[in-house]
Amino acid sequence: MLELIRIDPFDDTAVDLWWDIYAAAERADRGAETAVWTRGESRHELQQHTEAIERRAYLARFDGEVVAGGRLALPLRDNRRTASLGVHVAPDFRRRGSGTAVLSALEDAARSAGRSILTSNASWPYAAGDDGAGVPGREFARRHGYALALGDVQSRLRLPLDAELLDDLEREASARHSGYALRSWIGSVPRTLVHDWAELDASLETEAPVGDLDIEPASVDIAALRSDETLLARQNRRSYGTVAQDAAGRVAAYTQLVVSGDDGNAYQWGTLVRHEARGNRLGMAVKVANLRLLQQHAPVVRSIYTYNAGVNEHMLAINRRLGFAPSEHMAEFQKHV
Incomplete structure (x- = not known):
């Protein structure tokens, strides 16, 4: 049976396990060289005390082995109907139901916090196309009732x-x-x-x-x-x-x-x-x-990364003139519960 445990952001061992799964999952889907939040950046964000947002991180264990991680962000000042969540399954443990179990637990936690609008996102290489058909994160969201609410383009500028x-x-x-x-x-x-x-x-x-x-x-x-x-x-x-x-x-x-x-x-x-x-x-x-x-x-x-809505042609045109080139697609998903 899968066990989901909320981690203490000041427990270095637990945060390291959580980050390792996050980074491995992102790079498996987006490429080995993709830019992700670093271990230190993630650790300090989880540890931040702020009245604007509550952040939670989770580890999922199955038969005593850590197989997945989750995150939940609950705005406390504005947009208090919403929750942002993420699920990351270690590449070696995919397609065993762990992601679905973690997602269900995160959705329950969001509902318990009074949230009725759930958001998440997934990214994939630009060459794979804007539809994201076949991309694990895109298909996972589709299967669990998350609608594509906004398509973004990540662009990279080389310096x-x-x-x-x-x-x-x-x-x-x-x-x-x-x-x-x-x-x-x-x-x-x-x-x-x-x-x-x-x-x-x-x-x-x-x-x-x-x-x-x-x-x-x-x-x-x-x-x-x-x-x-x-x-x-x-x-x-x-x-x-x-x-x-x-x-x-x-x-x-x-x-x-x-x-x-x-x-x-x-x-x-x-x-x-x-x-x-x-x-x-x-x-x-x-x-x-x-x-x-x-x-x-x-x-x-040597590089600058930026995200823009795919329909924001004005800002995309400015970035193209500066030399930015598209590098990834990112889909922002939404589900009402």
Whole structure:
């Protein structure tokens, strides 16, 4: 009989077992060289104390042997009807019912926490096609009643970038946004900008295409933002930020890159332009400025990864001009219970 055990995030042995299964399962489906959260990054996220979200991790044992892992994330401030979950079965123990048993237990835990909207995701190599037919994670979700709510594209940018390309894109963008000033920094968001930054960041999930995902607008929470900045430092990550400010000093656009000190890659996080400021090439402007900052201060970084909704043609076009190439598909699934 399968036994599902919630692990203590400060139990290094248990977290190591959980992470080993997570990494092995992801690489079995996505390729041996795929970028996954590192052991340290995952450990510190599980250990984070925050009033915004509750995170749980589980190990599944069958006849005393660890065969699978699970995760559950319960938002505590916004979207309190939802739960995000994940199931990872060790490659050598697949097709024995372990994944189904873990999923059922996680769904029960989510329902016990008052959640009625369950979300999850799966990724696969871009060359396999956007349908994901035959991909283990895609088929597993389909069999258990999870509908495809949004299709995303992971893209990869190889560094360093040609300085002439950045110069050309900067000139092209600057002709459209003469009334705005750019400001860049490394580390925590400056105090004078943090409210506007948090406001844009909170609106990102609902401003970007959401497909059929049932998502409520997030609230502006500067304390949560500062807590996440503390987490980044513990994870050996470093943030690079750029904003565009209008003549009154209000932030009209923002972008953020986060460098993993563990795997050496950079990850594009949020990029957003306020509605009233769109059409001024501010998205390209802040991205170019942030890339210059990254290349100046982190020249060892060789790749940047980003995700965009497949229907977000505007942002995909910006990324293509910068040199991003599609590398994976990611499906976001949803189930109402």
